Amino acid sequence: MKIVILGARGNLGSQLDLVFKTDHEVFSFDREDFDVLDSDYLEQVLTEIRPNLVVNTVAYNQVDNCENKEGYELALILNRDLPATLGKLAIKLNFILAHYSTDYVFSGLESRPSFSENDTPNPINKYGESKFLGEIELKKLESRGLQYYLIRTSKLFGPNSDNPLAKPSFFDTMLKLAATKDSLMAVNEELSCFTYTPDLASASARLLIARPAPGIYHLINEGAVTWFEGANELFKIAKKEIKLRPIRSEDLARLARRPKFSVLENNKLKKMRPYKEALKDYLRIIL
Numbered sequence: 279m280k281i282v283i284l285g286a287r288g289n290l291g292s293q294l295d296l297v298f299k300t301d302h303e304v305f306s307f308d309r310e311d312f313d314v315l316d317s318d319y320l321e322q323v324l325t326e327i328r329p330n331l332v333v334n335t336v337a338y339n340q341v342d343n344c345e346n347k348e349g350y351e352l353a354l355i356l357n358r359d360l361p362a363t364l365g366k367l368a369i370k371l372n373f374i375l376a377h378y379s380t381d382y383v384f385s386g387l388e389s390r391p392s393f394s395e396n397d398t399p400n401p402i403n404k405y406g407e408s409k410f411l412g413e414i415e416l417k418k419l420e421s422r423g424l425q426y427y428l429i430r431t432s433k434l435f436g437p438n439s440d441n442p443l444a445k446p447s448f449f450d451t452m453l454k455l456a457a458t459k460d461s462l463m464a465v466n467e468e469l470s471c472f473t474y475t476p477d478l479a480s481a482s483a484r485l486l487i488a489r490p491a492p493g494i495y496h497l498i499n500e501g502a503v504t505w506f507e508g509a510n511e512l513f514k515i516a517k518k519e520i521k522l523r524p525i526r527s528e529d530l531a532r533l534a535r536r537p538k539f540s541v542l543e544n545n546k547l548k549k550m551r552p553y554k555e556a557l558k559d560y561l562r563i564i565l
């Protein structure tokens with residue numbers, strides 16, 4: 279298969295690049311290759327390559343910045359308009375589109391903590407809203423023949439790509455802080471699933487090669503936890519003595535509200551392994 283990966287130096291994109299390269303002809307692009315927002319050039323590149331599959335990991339992920347006018351405008355361009363452009367190109371050039379979304383499309387205000395692929399999103403922050411608008415754009419193109427896989431995931435962690443601007447994961451940040459402090463705090467709310475990027479890349483590849491019915495899929499490592507519980511597990515595996523204090527979401531000054539519950543249920547595919555196992559593998563690599 280001819281596969282184009284957009285955002286290929288990002289946290290997830292770099293792992294997709296590694297996984298797909300072993301068996302496929304892969305064309306990987308990131309910011310230093312060209313700006314994906316230059317839609318004429320994007321179309322020219324895709325017309326020349328004629329891919330069977332385009333995997334888009336480009337997004338605006340700065341959750342708190344999205345609450346500002348300037349950040350939200352950028353989020354709309356990258357999270358809503360780009361998938362719409364790619365969807366139209368997918369129909370025109372006849373490729374399958376894979377696109378990623380987030381647990382933050384759900385509000386977590388309902389009486390139950392987890393969400394299936396069929397549940398209706400109801401985001402409570404601007405980042406979630408921009409990602410949901412991207413989902414809607416793809417859905418709208420379905421009737422015009424778009425074949426797409428919308429993969430929702432949450433709380434990514436994994437090996438750093440060589441992109442110096444790559445956003446550090448929660449676990450990376452905790453380990454960095456623990457190197458200089460002997461007590462830390464973490465939010466003991468916002469229940470959701472940590473997801474290891476190498477696992478997500480492999481599971482995505484399996485999905486996109488097997489190609490069951492197009493639509494929405496949830497891919498996360500199993501074992502929903504709060505940030506506090508995740509940090510406890512991290513320091514336990516890393517054998518790091520640290521005083522960890524649980525706090526409430528409201529104790530952190532953040533611009534964006536986070537859902538208290540946003541556990542994604544994977545009801546359609548083989549479940550991925552527990553995050554604790556993946557975290558052990560990750561720490562074996564980095565410590």
Ligand SMILES: NC(=O)c1ccc[n+]([C@@H]2O[C@H](COP(=O)([O-])OP(=O)(O)OC[C@H]3O[C@@H](n4cnc5c(N)ncnc54)[C@H](OP(=O)(O)O)[C@@H]3O)[C@@H](O)[C@H]2O)c1
Pocket residue numbers: 284285286287288289290291307308309310312313314315334335336337338339356377378379380381409431432433434435441443444445
């Ligand atoms: N990270 C999470 O915890 C998380 C959770 C749930 C869902 N997701 C979703 O998963 C997907 C992948 O996330 P990620 O964390 O791997 O993202 P990421 O690390 O930010 O990767 C995105 C890549 O796209 C590049 N890019 C941004 N704008 C571009 C442009 N205009 N032209 C060309 N390249 C551009 C970025 O370059 P720069 O770094 O130079 O901007 C970056 O290398 C996204 O759809 C995200 O919404 C992520």
